[in-house]
Amino acid sequence: MIADQKDFITPHITDAHTLDHPCFAQGAHWYQRIIPQACEYELPRWAPIHIGRFALDISPTRHVVMLWIAALLCIVTTLLALRAHNRRTREGKAPSGFGNGLEALVLYLRNEVVLPNVGPHGNGYVPFLLTLFFFILFANLLGLVPYGATATGNISVTATLAIITFIVIEFAGMKAQGWGYINTIVFWPQDMSLPMKIFISPILTPIEIIGKLTKPFALAIRLFANMVSGHVVLLALISLIFTFATWILVPVPIAMALGISLLELFVAFLQAFIFMLLSSVFIGLIREGAH
Numbered sequence: 558m559i560a561d562q563k564d565f566i567t568p569h570i571t572d573a574h575t576l577d578h579p580c581f582a583q584g585a586h587w588y589q590r591i592i593p594q595a596c597e598y599e600l601p602r603w604a605p606i607h608i609g610r611f612a613l614d615i616s617p618t619r620h621v622v623m624l625w626i627a628a629l630l631c632i633v634t635t636l637l638a639l640r641a642h643n644r645r646t647r648e649g650k651a652p653s654g655f656g657n658g659l660e661a662l663v664l665y666l667r668n669e670v671v672l673p674n675v676g677p678h679g680n681g682y683v684p685f686l687l688t689l690f691f692f693i694l695f696a697n698l699l700g701l702v703p704y705g706a707t708a709t710g711n712i713s714v715t716a717t718l719a720i721i722t723f724i725v726i727e728f729a730g731m732k733a734q735g736w737g738y739i740n741t742i743v744f745w746p747q748d749m750s751l752p753m754k755i756f757i758s759p760i761l762t763p764i765e766i767i768g769k770l771t772k773p774f775a776l777a778i779r780l781f782a783n784m785v786s787g788h789v790v791l792l793a794l795i796s797l798i799f800t801f802a803t804w805i806l807v808p809v810p811i812a813m814a815l816g817i818s819l820l821e822l823f824v825a826f827l828q829a830f831i832f833m834l835l836s837s838v839f840i841g842l843i844r845e846g847a848h
Contacts, residue, residue, distance in 0.1 A: 570700070570710035570788045572620045574600045577704040595704065620708040627695040627708065631688070634659070663687060666833070674837035676844050682837075685725060690833040693718070697784060697825035701818065707784050709828075715781040719773035722836045726772065730843035741843060742766060772839050776832060783828050787821040 580596035600622070605612040641656030651657075671686050672679050693709060700707025708714050731738045744761035745754055794810040794817065 570707050570785050572618050572706075572711055574602060574616060574618055576600060576619055576622060577706075579704060619706045620711050620714060623696060623699050623706050623708040624714065627692055627699060630695045631691045634691070666690060670830075670834055671837050674834070674841045676841045679841070679844075682725070682729065682840055686833050686837055689718070689722070689836060690829050693780070693832055694826060694829035697829060698822075700784065700788070701821060701825065707788065709780055710784040710788065712777065712781045715777040716773075718780070718832070719777035722776060722832075722839075723769075723773040726836070726839045726843055727769075729840045733844040741769070772835075776835060780828050780832055783824055787817060787824060790817050791821075 575597040577595050578598055600617050600619075603614075603616045605614045605616075607613075638656040638659040641654065642660060645651065645653065645656065666687060667683050671683050675682050675686075696708045696714075699705040700710065730741055734741070742762070742765060744758050744765050746757065749757070791814050794814045797810045798807055
């Protein structure tokens, strides 16, 4: 089924039970036969799972497929880099090419971003944080590929990533502080008298709890908003062509859209880096009380 040719931006950020793919239409105009059109492939629909009165639809959607592809790209990329690194090592040569570049990136993120923020004995959190970076990066970049979709432009996806990160953050606090972890929930100042503690604790404890919840909220909203905004700006610029309905102004919005696309490429890397950086900082903050 041929998709709506007037709208090729919103499919990158909206979810659906279809996938876009190139095809050639048998239209009356010559360009319809030589220029690829956007066709839709219907994804399989599965019967929902009923849990009491609620129905859970687990059918794959466009964004789910993009997440699968992003996960596959993470696996393939790291395995290829590892294979190249091992081959060069066996040959007694220094790493080079793609493997060397990926190794340099991983070492930079580990030594300059993750470990300084996570704190002492933070090597155990490096795999999780690096996985976050590469998974979000590939998910962001897939939204810039023709016929692709930005799964990170879905608040459900970013919220899930933020919730998983929140669980890891709290687990890090429990592991590092032991029973002292309760102090990150209940405000109980050690340098005050008992009457002051009893007075202040009910006031500041809700603030401590809200502070915990704002961390995953900030992670989810920041990634979601930044990935959606770029596509919305692109849609607004391209729509100028149809609004003014003249070929004279076509080069202007096209040039501006190209500039925004290049900016989006930078933002794709930046947002993956920021998500990993903030996650590292939050883990380091909750572990700080134990060191």
